Amino acid sequence: MTSCLIVELGFIGYADAFELQKRVVAARKADAIGDVLLLCEHPHVITLGRSGKRENLLASERVLAQKGVEFHATNRGGDITYHGPGQIVGYPVIQLAAIRRDVVWYVRMLEEVMIRTCADFGIVARREEGKTGAWIDPPGKEKAKDSPPRARSSQSSGNSQGAAAEKIGAIGVHISRWVTSHGFAFNVATDLRYFELIVPCGITERKATSLEKVLGRAVKRNEAAPKLVEHFGDVFGREPRQATREELFAALERFEREQQPVAVPA
Numbered sequence: 726m727t728s729c730l731i732v733e734l735g736f737i738g739y740a741d742a743f744e745l746q747k748r749v750v751a752a753r754k755a756d757a758i759g760d761v762l763l764l765c766e767h768p769h770v771i772t773l774g775r776s777g778k779r780e781n782l783l784a785s786e787r788v789l790a791q792k793g794v795e796f797h798a799t800n801r802g803g804d805i806t807y808h809g810p811g812q813i814v815g816y817p818v819i820q821l822a823a824i825r826r827d828v829v830w831y832v833r834m835l836e837e838v839m840i841r842t843c844a845d846f847g848i849v850a851r852r853e854e855g856k857t858g859a860w861i862d863p864p865g866k867e868k869a870k871d872s873p874p875r876a877r878s879s880q881s882s883g884n885s886q887g888a889a890a891e892k893i894g895a896i897g898v899h900i901s902r903w904v905t906s907h908g909f910a911f912n913v914a915t916d917l918r919y920f921e922l923i924v925p926c927g928i929t930e931r932k933a934t935s936l937e938k939v940l941g942r943a944v945k946r947n948e949a950a951p952k953l954v955e956h957f958g959d960v961f962g963r964e965p966r967q968a969t970r971e972e973l974f975a976a977l978e979r980f981e982r983e984q985q986p987v988a989v990p991a
Contacts, residue, residue: 729963731954732973734765739797746906748977749818753904757980760819767808769794774897781924788872801907803897805923811914813950822903832896834960835909841956844939848939859894860932891934913949923948
């Protein structure tokens with residue numbers, strides 16, 4: 726099985742992570758490195774996708790500054806979203822042409838990774854027709870008192886009870902020459918009050934949720950991250966291989982040195 730490097734970046738600013746993604750994408754396009762999944766956590770930041778609407782940002786620049794929230798316009802798909810502490814952000818940089826040349830399928834599979842991760846915690850997550858991401862019915866909307874929660878089929882969508890599902894995982898991707906960047910954000914212990922600064926993903930009257938909120942207990946990042954990695958490998962047919970930041974940087978620096986033009990004496 727083809728391997729995929731799993732690189733934990735830890736707590737990193739959004740701009741720094743974006744610049745690193747660009748370096749990894751360039752190396753992946755040149756086949757200088759294999760597939761990579763970057764995992765990280767961002768300080769408070771709101772990002773706007775290339776198809777997003779600025780009016781979905783509900784807070785002024787002054788309010789954002791007071792709350793210590795950055796704002797960045799990005800080249801990913803999708804509308805507006807929030808990233809912050811307690812959220813696992815995954816940036817897959819993979820050569821999709823080697824797996825399946827299908828952007829919609831790719832997005833559905835990122836949803837599948839988060840749906841399966843929720844199932845590991847006994848939470849029923851699903852897709853919502855016409856809305857990207859992983860969704861959960863709020864407490865009391867789906868009752869199963871006599872049986873434990875079960876994961877629905879990965880193909881299930883819609884809500885027969887008409888409840889307003891809450892979003893636990895968001896997706897926004899960019900693909901160039903079939904190499905992916907940006908990715909998914911999975912709410913583990915996220916402070917959900919920050920989502921009140923935006924219309925999440927441009928969808929009104931919908932709320933965000935988190936593992937902690939649904940489970941009613943504290944959830945550590947290291948409870949969820951390995952499950953996301955495992956399911957990512959299964960869904961995309963890749964063998965996860967842990968690598969350090971230093972190993973990744975060394976590989977990028979080798980590639981970038983080779984790309985530098987050789988000085989020709991005058």
